[in-house]
Amino acid sequence: xxxxxxxxxxxxxxxxxxxxxxxxxxxxxxxxxxxxxxxxxxxxxxxxxxxxxxxxxxxxxxxxxxxxxxxxxxxxxxxxxxxxxxxxxxxxxxxxxxxxxxxxxxxxxxxxxxxxxxxxxxxxxxxxxxxxxxxxxxxxxxxxxxxxxxxxxxxxxxxxxxxxxxxxxxxxxxxxxxxxxxxxxxxxxxxxxxxxxxxxxxxxxxxxxxxxxxxxxxxxxxxxxxxxxxxxxxxxxxxxxxxxxxxxxxxxxxxxxxxxxxxxxxxxxxxxxxxxxxxxxxxxxxxxxxxxxxxxxxxxxxxxxxxxxxxxxxxxxxxxxxxxxxxxxxxxxxxxxxxxxxxxxxxxxxxxxxxxxxxxxxxxxxxxxxxxxxxxxxxxxxxxxxxxxxxxxxxxxxxxxxxxxxxxxxxxxxxxxxxxxxxxxxxxxxxxxxxxxxxxxxxxxxxxxxxxxxxxxxxxxxxxxxxxxxxxxxxxxxxxxxxxxxxxxxxxxxxxxxxxxxxxxxxxxxxxxxxxxxxxxxxxxxxxxxxxxxxxxxxxxxxxxxxxx
Amino acid sequence: xxxxxxxxxxxxxxxxxxxxxxxxxxxxxxxxxxxxxxxxxxxxxxxxxxxxxxxxxxxxxxxxxxxxxxxxxxxxxxxxxxxxxxxxxxxxxxxxxxxxxxxxxxxxxxxxxxxxxxxxxxxxxxxxxxxxxxxxxxxxxxxxxxxxxxxxxxxxxxxxxxxxxxxxxxxxxxxxxxxxxxxxxxxxxxxxxxxxxxxxxxxxxxxxxxxxxxxxxxxxxxxxxxxxxxxxxxxxxxxxxxxxxxxxxxxxxxxxxxxxxxxxxxxxxxxxxxxxxxxxxxxxxxxxxxxxxxxxxxxxxxxxxxxxxxxxx
Numbered sequence: 001x002x003x004x005x006x007x008x009x010x011x012x013x014x015x016x017x018x019x020x021x022x023x024x025x026x027x028x029x030x031x032x033x034x035x036x037x038x039x040x041x042x043x044x045x046x047x048x049x050x051x052x053x054x055x056x057x058x059x060x061x062x063x064x065x066x067x068x069x070x071x072x073x074x075x076x077x078x079x080x081x082x083x084x085x086x087x088x089x090x091x092x093x094x095x096x097x098x099x100x101x102x103x104x105x106x107x108x109x110x111x112x113x114x115x116x117x118x119x120x121x122x123x124x125x126x127x128x129x130x131x132x133x134x135x136x137x138x139x140x141x142x143x144x145x146x147x148x149x150x151x152x153x154x155x156x157x158x159x160x161x162x163x164x165x166x167x168x169x170x171x172x173x174x175x176x177x178x179x180x181x182x183x184x185x186x187x188x189x190x191x192x193x194x195x196x197x198x199x200x201x202x203x204x205x206x207x208x209x210x211x212x213x214x215x216x217x218x219x220x221x222x223x224x225x226x227x228x229x230x231x232x233x234x235x236x237x238x239x240x241x242x243x244x245x246x247x248x249x250x251x252x253x254x255x256x257x258x259x260x261x262x263x264x265x266x267x268x269x270x271x272x273x274x275x276x277x278x279x280x281x282x283x284x285x286x287x288x289x290x291x292x293x294x295x296x297x298x299x300x301x302x303x304x305x306x307x308x309x310x311x312x313x314x315x316x317x318x319x320x321x322x323x324x325x326x327x328x329x330x331x332x333x334x335x336x337x338x339x340x341x342x343x344x345x346x347x348x349x350x351x352x353x354x355x356x357x358x359x360x361x362x363x364x365x366x367x368x369x370x371x372x373x374x375x376x377x378x379x380x381x382x383x384x385x386x387x388x389x390x391x392x393x394x395x396x397x398x399x400x401x402x403x404x405x406x407x408x409x410x411x412x413x414x415x416x417x418x419x420x421x422x423x424x425x426x427x428x429x430x431x432x433x434x435x436x437x438x439x440x441x442x443x444x445x446x447x448x449x450x451x452x453x454x455x456x457x458x459x460x461x462x463x464x465x466x467x468x469x470x471x472x473x474x475x476x477x478x479x480x481x482x483x484x485x486x487x488x489x490x491x492x493x494x495x496x497x498x499x500x501x502x503x504x505x506x507x508x509x510x511x512x513x514x515x516x517x518x519x520x521x522x523x524x525x526x527x528x529x530x531x532x533x534x535x536x537x538x539x540x541x542x543x544x545x546x547x548x549x
Numbered sequence: 550x551x552x553x554x555x556x557x558x559x560x561x562x563x564x565x566x567x568x569x570x571x572x573x574x575x576x577x578x579x580x581x582x583x584x585x586x587x588x589x590x591x592x593x594x595x596x597x598x599x600x601x602x603x604x605x606x607x608x609x610x611x612x613x614x615x616x617x618x619x620x621x622x623x624x625x626x627x628x629x630x631x632x633x634x635x636x637x638x639x640x641x642x643x644x645x646x647x648x649x650x651x652x653x654x655x656x657x658x659x660x661x662x663x664x665x666x667x668x669x670x671x672x673x674x675x676x677x678x679x680x681x682x683x684x685x686x687x688x689x690x691x692x693x694x695x696x697x698x699x700x701x702x703x704x705x706x707x708x709x710x711x712x713x714x715x716x717x718x719x720x721x722x723x724x725x726x727x728x729x730x731x732x733x734x735x736x737x738x739x740x741x742x743x744x745x746x747x748x749x750x751x752x753x754x755x756x757x758x759x760x761x762x763x764x765x766x767x768x769x770x771x772x773x774x775x776x777x778x779x780x781x782x783x784x785x786x787x788x789x790x791x792x793x794x795x796x797x798x799x800x801x802x803x804x805x806x807x808x809x810x811x812x813x814x815x816x817x818x819x820x821x822x823x824x825x826x827x828x829x830x831x832x833x834x835x836x837x838x839x840x841x842x843x844x845x846x847x848x849x850x851x852x853x854x855x856x857x858x859x860x861x862x
Contacts, residue, residue: 078735151732157709158692158733245710251693252708286600287607294617316695316730317706318713321643325636332628336621343620346587347613349594353605356595364591371587375580378628382576382635384569384642388702391695391730455557455573457699459730462738466726510603541609 018528020424020502020521027524037122038524042129043108044422047415049129049136050104051491053095054408058484060088065446065480068473071465081463082149083164089152090169094176095136097407098265101272102218103128103183105414106211108422110187112515112522113205115196115531120189128182135176142169151461153262156243156254160235167236170229177222177229180268184218187211196514198533205513205537206295210275213299217264217271217306225261228254252317259310267306269403271299273370273410274341277363280417281345283511284360285352288538291344298337305334315383316390324383331381338374342367357509358432362413365440369405373398376451391461394454397447405443412439412490419494420504424521427497435493438486445479513537562700562746563719568638569702572631579627642703645716649682656687656694656707657840659736660780661727669756672845673778675727675744676760677719678752684716695731698744706731719746735793736783743778759847768849772857775850784839787861794839795832797861806833820855 019025021040033041063084067076076084107125111118119125142148142165150159150166159166191212195204204212231242232254241247243254282289289295311319311327345367354360376398380386389395420426453472458465465473507516512535518527554574561567652675655662663675677683687696689709697704698717705715719725729740747755758764763771776782784793795805803815808831813819822829824846827839846854 078738082732082735082737149734155693155732161692162734245708250710285598285607286605288609288611290610291612291617294612316704318708318711321640324639328635328639329632332625332632335628336625339624340617340621342587343616346590346594347610347616349591349598351610352594352598352607353600354595354598355600364595367591368588371584372580375583378576378579378631379573381628382572382631384635384638384702385573385576386635387639387642387704388569388573388699390704391697452557456559457697457726457728459697459728459738461732464738541607 018519018523020519021524022424022521024524035126037118037126039107039111039119039122039125040422040522040526042125043104043106045129046099046107046132047104047422049132050096050100053091053136054100057088057092057096058487060084060091062480062484064088065477067463068465069477071467071470071473073464076463078463079149082461083147085461086148086151087143090139090148090173092403093152093265093269094173095139097269097403097411098176098180099132099183100411101276101407101414102187102211102214102268103132103179105276105411105418106187106272107183109418109515110208110211111190111194112421112518112526113208113513113537114190114194114199115514115527115533116190116194117525117527119186120193121186124182125186128179128186131175131182132179135172135174135179138168138172138175141165142172153258154229154232154254155258156232156235156249156251157245159232160244167233170233174226174229174233177226180218181222184215184222187215188219191215196531196533202293202296203533203536204296206278206289206292206299207275207513209296210271210278210299213303214268214271214275217268217303221261221264221268221307224257225265228257228261231257252314252319255314255317256310256319259313260307263310263313264303264306266399266402267302269407271302273366273407274299274338276410276414276417277345277366278341279511279513280359280363280413281348282538282540283417283509284355284357284363285349286355286510286540287348287352288536288540289344290347290350291340292538295341295344298340301337302334305330305337309334312381312386315386328381328383328386332378335374335377335381342371342374355509356433358427358429358436359413359417359509361433361436362409362416365436366406366409366413369401369409369440369443373401373405376401389454391459392454393450393458393460396460397450397454400447400450405447409439409443412436415494416490417509418515419497420508421515421520421522423498424502424504425497425500426504426508427493431489431493435486435490438482438489440486442479442481442483442486446476446483447479449473449475449479512539559699561702562698562721562723562725563702563717565638565642565717566700566702568641572634572638575634576631579631583624642715645684645714646682646718649684649716650677651684651686652677654685654687654696654707655690656696656729656740657690658692658733658838659729659740659783660840661696661740661742662845665756667756670845672842673742673780674760675742676752676755677744677746678749679722679746680718680720681749682716682718684714687713687715692733693731694729694733694740696742697728697730698725699728700725704730719744722746722748739780739783763850766853768853768856769860771850771853772855772860775846775854776857779842779846781854794835797858799862801859801861807831808833808835808837817855820858821851824851824854 021038067074067081146165148164148166148169234240235243239247241249243249243251278295309330311323312331315324449472453469458469504520506520554570558570653664661673663671687707689707694707695704696707701717703715705713723746725744727742786792786796787798789796789798800815804812806812824842828837831837
């Protein structure tokens, strides 16, 4: 079974001959964590940080849903509501979803998958974490000192004229962008330079392809956001008149700048999720991934096309009709590679040996939810229909199906999948599955209701609403409670496992990618010897056929 | 199948709405078809190929060009159909006929004002003739807003630095809800309006004499109606809660301190001046942000509001 040059025979981390990175005698105590350059420790620090952000953003969401139980004011004023929905969006997007998979899971897994000792620039990696924390603390300060009520999109001229801590928040997002760029640069260099001997581009696990495509977008697109936010901050501080019509600026220009980053950012968020699914489905189907090259190239195609579809956020903004038509056309093009991936994942399951462990349950949830998210995108790409649906709850539901039903569910799948590798412990499978199923149903109850009321004309970002929508709002709120219960159970199950001794085998799921060939949790330098690529990441049926190194 | 459409979409107020709905329902069927295909395959595979033992052997299937092309090209063709269909209806919805009745619209926090070619203005209510194209030429006085008429399936942002347009033609007399769909702050969700589509004769009568149903309505009742429809409710509460402006509860007949230090009695004259020249007297503790209603309310409507405020004890 073992296929690296390293004889890997032990089947439990607790038998390991070497101390794991978690209790390496040479790296003990808090300072050893705060100054670590080990990608695994940085990955875990990111993991706890993004999970904290997820909790915070989730509590904001629950508060919003509670307020929306009735059409009138319940326990929040309109001003508070506007701040809370802004924070829900900003925290979830900038502090949780964007860093969640690349910086937390990617950091931990990517070098292991390549058979590398670390990322290419370990100190830059640590710097990215501190830059992230700086941005996060600035964001918290902004929240505590006045808050912001602009929506996470910061549309001008509202954002240049409203009160509150908008300037600090934009600087915070500016800083967070740099942490994202640092991680991106690191991953690009790592994938190019640190692959194990014998590992060609088409021997890379698809998680690496997805993360690589993401890293390229991070490096190319994030600077545009940085420029935009700087201009916004200057506009607020010095009234220079770039976006504010009163000063001779153009508010729609801000939208172009903002979406030029934020549409690719949608793919910064979803591509790593797709990348996780591409690992989990072959593992739990015990079968070679179907259409490796199609999936790999579609990631790159998505990364490229994602730069030229930003105008589909602006069909009603007053941009020219010609621009709207071109953006609509390009939008349909970007739908195709995502569709190809879904068909490839389903085809991978054909004649497989399918085990429904928790990671696979999440992966199947992902397939169903992401399919709904993708298919409902067709409504929004079609110009005439989008005009009706734009800025209604239909949009809210659509992007939650993609961002939460897609990325967050994939993130949860990844956390459950790599948990034994990260912490050396197995979790309670039954309760983890119960959590997953509650998340699935809670999510659908919450957001199917939002599709329904959106198509009927319920606008988004509404603090109060017409009575006719109350039924759907109640449904959505109840759904959010089921969803929250599922997430708390999942968190409890995972945390409870940490009280146990190491009991995870090196390769509990029988996967073929390289991170499973070292012990659980891995030693500080990942592998006792430099591993050599001996079989492809999905060679499930022919373990005896070895490749030429 | 109209029950199925009504399940998803609001009532259709224009022929453009019918066109949009046809494409919407086409995509609904595409969605259902593809979802059932994918969910069905997953279901069948999970049931049929459940792992029996850890030693299960699986076939070495890595790719299949024919299949890959099939599931690339068929969705692409369907997407192109949807693209052209949406494009066609978008163009008819965007280009207004030359003989359209032009009405200019101004959005500001958090009211909509309409101005007719003859100079008459109306707040929060747009009265238009049935069977005639109406073109709205829109601008904002402050931040972005968006003018959304769900029953007509149209919306367009309203900008501070340039005019945007949209047009509609409704043949069905009735009242249609308008909502703001570009986030604009505290009063965003209350920034509603109403479009009343009426027959040509009713419309001409309206231009002369104002809304027919309001001419004989008792003053207090009319005041209550105006309170909701003219944007008063966005800032002035009736339950004593302080809003953007002072509450109306128990306000009539009291002395109030102004920001400039004067003490004013809240009587008929005070209320009238507050409505027509709101900046001249601002109650202490509030900002002078109320827009003037000069030319927007008829005399009888001002009387109606005064009567309504008197009733808020």
